[in-house]
Amino acid sequence: MPEPIVTIRDLVKRYDDGFEALSGVDLDIREGEILALLGPNGAGKTTLISSICGITRPTSGTITVGGHDTQTDWRRARDLIGLVPQEVKLEPFEMVAKTVAFSRGLFGKPHDPALIQRVLDSLSLGDKAGTPNMALSGGMKRRVLIAKALSHEPRVLFLDEPTAGVDVELRRGMWEVVADLKAQGVTIILTTHYIEEAEAIADRVAVIDRGRIRLVEETAALMARMGRKEMTVTLADPIKTLPGTLAEHGLTLSEDGYAVTYVFDSRAERTGLTRLLSDLLATGVRVTDVTTRQSSLEEIFVGLTNAAETGEAR
Amino acid sequence: MNLTAIRAIYFFEMSRALRSIGQSLISPVLSTSLYFVVFGAAIGSRIEEVEGVPYGAFIVPGLIMLTVLTQATSAAAFGIYFPKFIGTLDEVLSAPMSFFEVTLGYVGAAATKALFIGLVILGTAFFFVDLSIAHPLWMAAFLVLTCLSFALLGFIIGIWAENFDQLQLVPLLVITPLVFLGGSFYSITMLPPAWQTVSLFNPVVYLVSGFRWSFFGQADVAVGVSLAMILVFLALCLGAIWIIFRTGWKLRK
Numbered sequence: 412m413p414e415p416i417v418t419i420r421d422l423v424k425r426y427d428d429g430f431e432a433l434s435g436v437d438l439d440i441r442e443g444e445i446l447a448l449l450g451p452n453g454a455g456k457t458t459l460i461s462s463i464c465g466i467t468r469p470t471s472g473t474i475t476v477g478g479h480d481t482q483t484d485w486r487r488a489r490d491l492i493g494l495v496p497q498e499v500k501l502e503p504f505e506m507v508a509k510t511v512a513f514s515r516g517l518f519g520k521p522h523d524p525a526l527i528q529r530v531l532d533s534l535s536l537g538d539k540a541g542t543p544n545m546a547l548s549g550g551m552k553r554r555v556l557i558a559k560a561l562s563h564e565p566r567v568l569f570l571d572e573p574t575a576g577v578d579v580e581l582r583r584g585m586w587e588v589v590a591d592l593k594a595q596g597v598t599i600i601l602t603t604h605y606i607e608e609a610e611a612i613a614d615r616v617a618v619i620d621r622g623r624i625r626l627v628e629e630t631a632a633l634m635a636r637m638g639r640k641e642m643t644v645t646l647a648d649p650i651k652t653l654p655g656t657l658a659e660h661g662l663t664l665s666e667d668g669y670a671v672t673y674v675f676d677s678r679a680e681r682t683g684l685t686r687l688l689s690d691l692l693a694t695g696v697r698v699t700d701v702t703t704r705q706s707s708l709e710e711i712f713v714g715l716t717n718a719a720e721t722g723e724a725r
Numbered sequence: 726m727n728l729t730a731i732r733a734i735y736f737f738e739m740s741r742a743l744r745s746i747g748q749s750l751i752s753p754v755l756s757t758s759l760y761f762v763v764f765g766a767a768i769g770s771r772i773e774e775v776e777g778v779p780y781g782a783f784i785v786p787g788l789i790m791l792t793v794l795t796q797a798t799s800a801a802a803f804g805i806y807f808p809k810f811i812g813t814l815d816e817v818l819s820a821p822m823s824f825f826e827v828t829l830g831y832v833g834a835a836a837t838k839a840l841f842i843g844l845v846i847l848g849t850a851f852f853f854v855d856l857s858i859a860h861p862l863w864m865a866a867f868l869v870l871t872c873l874s875f876a877l878l879g880f881i882i883g884i885w886a887e888n889f890d891q892l893q894l895v896p897l898l899v900i901t902p903l904v905f906l907g908g909s910f911y912s913i914t915m916l917p918p919a920w921q922t923v924s925l926f927n928p929v930v931y932l933v934s935g936f937r938w939s940f941f942g943q944a945d946v947a948v949g950v951s952l953a954m955i956l957v958f959l960a961l962c963l964g965a966i967w968i969i970f971r972t973g974w975k976l977r978k
Contacts, residue, residue, distance in 0.1 A: 426978065461978070464819040465818060465819045466815050466818050466819050466977060466978070467977060467978045468973055468977050468978070485821070486727075486821040486823075487821070489819060489820065489821040490821050492819070494815075494816070494819055496812070496815060496816075498812060500811055500812030500813050500815065500816075501811075501813065502808075502811065502813055503811070504741075504744065505737075505741075509737075509740075512733075513733055513737050514816060515733075516729055516730060516732065516733025516734075516737075517730050517733050517734070517816065517817060517820035517822065518730070518820055518821060519727040519728075519729045519730050519821060519822075520729065521729060559816065
C-alpha cells in the first residue's frame with residue numbers, strides 16, 4: 412500500500428463561538444484517486460478543506476500533504492495544493508489571463524504564458540484570456556476559479572462544491588475536466604451533497620456528518636447499499652391478511668390494511684417485481700396507487716450516525 | 726524567500742493603481758496647489774519668515790508629508806481590504822507565503838504609489854516657490870521611510886476594517902489631526918512649552934521635522950532622534966502585523 416498523499420489525524424476545529432465544526436477527523440487520501448466528500452450542509456466539509464489548505468487554523472490534530480506537515484512544513488505542503496473555493500471570488504476588473512497568472516505567481520512559479528493559455532484552453536476559456544472577469548457568465552467564472560487552482564500545477568486539487576447551482580450541461584463538463592485531471596495523475600477531493608455526483612466520478616466516498624467522518628468506502632460498494640428501494644401499493648379496499656400467493660413475497664401489510672410494502676434491491680439481477688405484480692393482479696385486489704422510493708442520503712446518514720452511536724455505547 | 730510571489734502581488738497591485746492613475750494624482754496635486762496658492766502666495770507673503778525660511782517654502786515639506794501620509798495609509802488600507810472584501814485574500818493565505826512576504830507585496834505597492842505622488846507634489850512645489858534641497862539623499866530616505874511606515878499602518882487598518890466606512894474613518898480621524906498638529910504648517914517651537922511636550926508624542930512631528938531638515942538644514946527635533954523614531958514606528962507596525970498573521974486575527978477563522 413503506497414503512502415497516502417494526504418493524511419488527517421484527529422483533526423478538531425472549534426470556532427471562537429464554541430461551535431465545533433470538526434470533532435476528530437481521521438482520513439487518508441490515496442494518491443491519484445478522486446475522493447468525494449459527501450455530507451449535508453453544515454457537516455464540516457468546507458471547514459475540513461479550509462484546514463488542509465491553511466485558510467482555517469485547526470484547534471488540534473495533524474495534517475500532512477505529500478509527507479509535509481501543514482503546520483510546521485507549510486511552505487512545501489501548500490506548494491502541492493490547489494483549491495477551488497465554493498463561492499466565486501474574483502477580481503472584477505482584472506482580465507482572466509492576468510488573474511490566473513497572478514495565482515501562479517503566488518505559488519512562486521515562474522511566469523509561463525504558454526502554460527496559462529493551455530490551462531485556459533483545457534477549460535474552454537481560451538478565447539476569454541483578455542476579458543475582464545466581471546464580463547463572464549457564472550459558469551465561466553467557476554472555470555476561471557479552476558484555472559487559478561491549476562495554474563501552479565498542484566498534485567492535490569480540492570474542489571469545494573464545484574457543481575453547486577450550475578446547470579446540468581455545465582456539471583457534465585465539470586466532470587469531464589475532473590476525469591482529465593485524474594488521467595494526468597492529480598489527486599482530487601471534491602465536496603458535494605449530490606449523491607449522483609459522487610456516484611458519477613468518485614473512486615471512493617467519504618461521508619461526513621456533524622464534524623465526523625462516518626464512513627469511507629469504495630463508491631461501488633456504497634452504491635450497492637444505497638440501491639435499496641421500497642415499493643408501496645395502496646389498495647382500494649383494506650385486507651386483513653395477505654392472500655395465499657402474496658405471502659411468499661415477504662411483504663409487510665400496514666395496520667389499517669390499506670397498504671402493502673415491498674423492499675427490493677433495484678440493482679439486483681432479479682428484483683422479484685414482475686412476479687410480485689402478476690401475483691398481485693391475480694388475487695383481484697383493486698389497486699389505487701403504486702409508489703417507489705429510494706432510501707435518501709439523509710436516511711443513510713441517520714443510519715450511519717445511529718450505528719456509530721450504538722457502536723460507541725458498546 | 727518567495728520573491729516570485731512578492732513580485733506577483735506587487736505588480737498586481739501596481740497595475741490596479743495604474744488603471745486609475747489619473748484619479749490618484751489629480752486630487753492630491755490639485756489640493757496641494759490650492760494650499761500653495763492660499764498659504765504661499767495669498768497669506769504667505771504677509772507671514773514673516775520662519776527660522777529664516779520664507780513661509781511659502783517652509784510649508785513644502787509639511788504639505789508633501791500630509792499628502793504622502795494620507796496616500797500611503799489609504800492606499801495600503803484599500804489594497805488589503807479589497808481582496809479581503811471580495812474574498813480573493815483566501816488564495817493569498819493558502820499560498821506558500823509568509824506574513825512578511827504578503828506584507829511586503831501589498832505594502833511595497835502602496836508605498837510606491839505614495840512615493841510617486843509625493844515626488845509629483847515636490848515637482849509641483851517648484852512651480853510655486855523658490856526651493857532648494859540641502860540634503861537630497863536624506864530627503865529621499867525620509868520620504869521612503871515615511872511611505873513604508875504609514876503604508877504598514879494602513880495595512881493594519883485595512884485588515885481591521887470591516888466596512889468601507891471604517892476604512893475611510895481612521896485616516897480621516899487619526900491621520901489628518903496628527904498631521905495638522907504635527908507641525909506641517911508651523912514650527913513646534915512656536916507653541917507654548919506645555920504643548921511642545923504634548924507634540925513630542927505625535928509621531929508625525931518627527932517625520933515633518935526630519936524631512937524639513939533635509940530641505941533647509943534646520944529641525945525642531947534632532948535629526949538622529951527623528952530617524953530613530955521613524956524606525957521605531959516602522960518596527961512597531963511590523964510587529965503588530967506579525968502578531969496579526971500569527972494569531973490570524975480578522976484574517977483566518
